[in-house]
Amino acid sequence: MDSSRNDGVYQHLLQPHPDAASHPSPSTESSNGELERVLSDVETPLFPRLRKATMIESKMLIKLAAPTVTVYMINYIMSMSTQIFSGHLGNLELAAASLGNTGIQVFAYGLLLGMGSAVETLCGQAYGGGKYDMLGVYLQRSTILLSLTGILLTLIYVFSEQILLFLGESPEIASAASLFVYGLIPQIFAYAANFPIQKFLQAQSIVAPSAYIATATLFVHLLLSWLAVYKLGMGLLGASLVLSLSWWIVVVAQFLYIVMSERCRDTWRGFSVQAFSGLPSFFRLSAASAVMLCLETWYFQVLVLLAGLLENPELALDSLSICMTISGWVFMISVGFNAAISVRVSNELGARNPKSAAFSVIIVNIYSLITSIILAIVVLVCRNVLSYIFTDGEKVATAVSDLCPLLAVTLVLNGIQPVLSGVAVGCGWQTFVAKVNVACYYIIGVPLGALFGFYFNFGAKGIWTGMICGTLIQTVILAWVTFRTDWVKEVEEASKRLDKWSDKKQDVVSE
Numbered sequence: 001m002d003s004s005r006n007d008g009v010y011q012h013l014l015q016p017h018p019d020a021a022s023h024p025s026p027s028t029e030s031s032n033g034e035l036e037r038v039l040s041d042v043e044t045p046l047f048p049r050l051r052k053a054t055m056i057e058s059k060m061l062i063k064l065a066a067p068t069v070t071v072y073m074i075n076y077i078m079s080m081s082t083q084i085f086s087g088h089l090g091n092l093e094l095a096a097a098s099l100g101n102t103g104i105q106v107f108a109y110g111l112l113l114g115m116g117s118a119v120e121t122l123c124g125q126a127y128g129g130g131k132y133d134m135l136g137v138y139l140q141r142s143t144i145l146l147s148l149t150g151i152l153l154t155l156i157y158v159f160s161e162q163i164l165l166f167l168g169e170s171p172e173i174a175s176a177a178s179l180f181v182y183g184l185i186p187q188i189f190a191y192a193a194n195f196p197i198q199k200f201l202q203a204q205s206i207v208a209p210s211a212y213i214a215t216a217t218l219f220v221h222l223l224l225s226w227l228a229v230y231k232l233g234m235g236l237l238g239a240s241l242v243l244s245l246s247w248w249i250v251v252v253a254q255f256l257y258i259v260m261s262e263r264c265r266d267t268w269r270g271f272s273v274q275a276f277s278g279l280p281s282f283f284r285l286s287a288a289s290a291v292m293l294c295l296e297t298w299y300f301q302v303l304v305l306l307a308g309l310l311e312n313p314e315l316a317l318d319s320l321s322i323c324m325t326i327s328g329w330v331f332m333i334s335v336g337f338n339a340a341i342s343v344r345v346s347n348e349l350g351a352r353n354p355k356s357a358a359f360s361v362i363i364v365n366i367y368s369l370i371t372s373i374i375l376a377i378v379v380l381v382c383r384n385v386l387s388y389i390f391t392d393g394e395k396v397a398t399a400v401s402d403l404c405p406l407l408a409v410t411l412v413l414n415g416i417q418p419v420l421s422g423v424a425v426g427c428g429w430q431t432f433v434a435k436v437n438v439a440c441y442y443i444i445g446v447p448l449g450a451l452f453g454f455y456f457n458f459g460a461k462g463i464w465t466g467m468i469c470g471t472l473i474q475t476v477i478l479a480w481v482t483f484r485t486d487w488v489k490e491v492e493e494a495s496k497r498l499d500k501w502s503d504k505k506q507d508v509v510s511e
Contacts, residue, residue, distance in 0.1 A: 035360075036353040057363045060205070061340050067211035068202070069336035074214040076332065078221050079105070082243045085229045086180070086236055093236055096176035099169070100240070104160055104181050106297070108153050108188055112146050114293030115286040116195030117342075121428045122285075123203035124346025125494045127267070128353075134498075135267040139200040140275030141282050146192035153188050157181050176236060183240025190247035197254045202343050206263055213253045221246035288430040292421070295437040299467065300324060302446055306453060306463050316460040319399035322387050323407045327414065330375050334414050337368040338422035345426030349494040354487035357426075361482060365419050372415020376408035399460075406464045413471050420478035427490055428497060436477055445470020 038044075038053045079101050087094035119142045126134045156163065161178035165171065201210060221242065228238035258264045303324075307316040341364040348357040379386065383404035387397040424433045445467040452462030 033351065033353065035356040036348075036351075039355040039359060053359060054363060057344075057360055058367075060344065061337075061360075061364060061367065064202070064205060064207055064340035064343055065336035067207040068339040069332055070211040071198070071207075071214045072335045073332045074211075074218050076328075078218060078243065078246055081222060082225060082239050085225045086239045089229065089235060092172060092176055095173050096180050096236060097239065099164070099173065099177040100160075100180040100184065104156065104177075105184055105187070107156075108150075109191060110294045110297040111153070111290050112149065112188075112191040113195050114290030115146055115149065116142060116199055117289040117293065117425050117430070118142060118282065118286040119196045119199040120203065120339075120342050120425050121289075121346055121430070122497075123200055124343055124426060125350035125428075125498055127203045128347035128350025129495065129498050130351075131498055132266040133269055135200055135203065136269055137272055137274050139196050139268075140272065141279060142196035142199075142286065143193055144275060145279060145283055145286055146196065147189060150188040150192045154185055157185050157188070180236040180240045183237045184244055186241075186244035187247050190244060190251050193251045194247065194254070197251065197258065200258070200267070201254070201264075202339055203346065204263070204267060205343060205347075206261075207339075209257050209261075210254060213250055213257070217246055217249050217253070220249060285428075285430065288434055289425070291434040292424070292430045292437060295434065295441055296421070299437075299441045299445065299470075300327075303449065303463055303467055306446075306449060307460050310453065310459055310463075312459075315395060315399055318393070318396045319387070319403055320460055320464075322396070322400050323403050326379070326386065327407060327410055330372075330411055331414055331418070333371060333375075334368060334418040337364055338418040338425075340364060341419050341422040342426040345423055346494075349427065349487075349491050350498065352491050352495070354491050357490070358485075358487045361419075361423055364422075365416065368415045368419045369412070372412050376411040379404055379408050379411065403461065403464065406461060406468060409468055410464075410471070413468070413475055416479065417471060417475045420475065420482055423482050424478065427485075428494075432481075433478070436474055440470045440474035440477065441467075442470075444473060 035053055035056045038049060038056065041049060044052075083094065083097045083101055086097035119138050122138045123135045126132070126138065160181040161174050164174035164177055169177070198210060201207065224242045224245065225239060228234045228242050232238060234241070258268050303320065307313065307320050310316045341360060344360040344364070345357050348354075348360065383401045384397065386404065387393075387400035421433060424430060447466070448469050449463040449466030452458045452466045453460070454462075456462055458465070
């Protein structure tokens with residue numbers, strides 16, 4: 001990333017940019033350059049300008065964030081419903097489906113989703129810069145790379161039983177879980193196609209169709225799961241095969257939309273051999289994106305693993321799993337803001353609108369922070385009754401109530417951190433953020449959690465407190481870097497990146 005700093009960008013955010021006239025914004029649905037013109041209009045008083053700019057930005061954010069939250073929530077519900085159907089077959093089947101979903105499937109999901117965020121950076125900046133023909137090329141390049149990665153992931157799925165036995169699972173659970181996982185192999189390649197398609201559409205602010213497709217697919221998924229599990233007696237394998245099929249329905253429907261829609265006429269121009277050029281350098285950006293996301297995804301899984309080593313692991317795991325589930329639900333809102341700010345920043349940088357990019361960062365952070373604070377307050381007010389949604393145990397209820405202050409702090413941090421990560425994706429800072437995540441999460445957070453939890457005997461609260469420290473430091477670093485960013489120079493970096501990535505002969509990542 002560009003480490004240059006420029007305090008004047010924020011102090012004089014509303015001053016006219018000298019390049020504004022020479023580099024007009026392309027006519028894109030997400031911006032049309034209106035926000036940049038409003039922010040640069042020094043003839044209008046400050047507060048009317050801010051009010052109008054806020055209304056423009058808010059409208060675009062809601063249009064982006066709301067459907068994205070819907071898509072991710074429905075994806076979560078599809079996996080959860082498969083576990084529910086499997087659970088009605090018996091306790092062994094429930095354990096097998098839970099292990100397959102939360103263990104092996106989450107690993108593949110996080111890895112491929114992270115790799116797909118490279119498309120988010122390049123497509124967003126290309127769309128904002130008016131290089132529409134490159135979006136389809138980036139989509140195809142990413143799909144090729146993710147599919148190749150999927151072949152390697154298939155080996156993990158094939159040998160899942162041996163892996164689970166090595167990790168200490170019982171032979172019965174390992175055997176049942178591996179059967180469930182075999183049915184998820186087609187889902188790997190659905191991920192490989194879906195995530196680039198999803199980012200391709202998001203870069204153009206086309207998010208509502210994905211929400212409609214996901215909603216319709218959920219009903220089909222529930223019906224097919226019921227038929228496969230209860231009527232056809234296909235058991236665990238049938239449940240997981242239906243989940244894979246549902247993901248492929250989403251992929252095919254979205255691709256048909258791209259091919260047939262007039263809105264994608266300029267960005268999708270058919271399959272191209274250009275997609276096979278520059279794959280090594282494209283892989284480096286994709287790998288950095290994957291590392292960035294996976295380090296965040298695995299961080300709180302480490303919390304659960306450490307809790308299992310405590311003196312009373314059952315109570316610790318029960319209380320932590322309830323808190324993590326609540327945090328996961330709320331996190332879906334943050335994911336919407338994350339996707340929205342990534343699109344907004346990449347579009348505006350590509351369109352050479354530095355003020356719009358900086359202003360969008362400010363507004364999204366304000367909205368996300370306010371939302372997270374409200375939800376944290378709700379959690380604190382309801383701390384004594386939250387656990388009864390999941391279980392009737394009084395001991396668990398007490399333990400959850402005791403952990404709720406830490407849950408509230410986590411929710412507030414999750415209102416800021418995902419937005420800053422979205423800014424990083426929009427700017428193409430994935431490599432830098434991956435390094436920050438390694439240092440803050442695994443060099444500071446995990447050791448502190450182990451120290452507080454085991455050495456000082458603070459138990460689950462100690463482990464969580466230590467890991468919150470890592471998240472807090474990471475958030476402060478990202479906030480400081482974002483605040484000190486020279487957005488004018490980021491525009492220039494985006495322009496250079498697009499020129500290099502548009503070269504058919506030699507693609508080089510400047511990050």
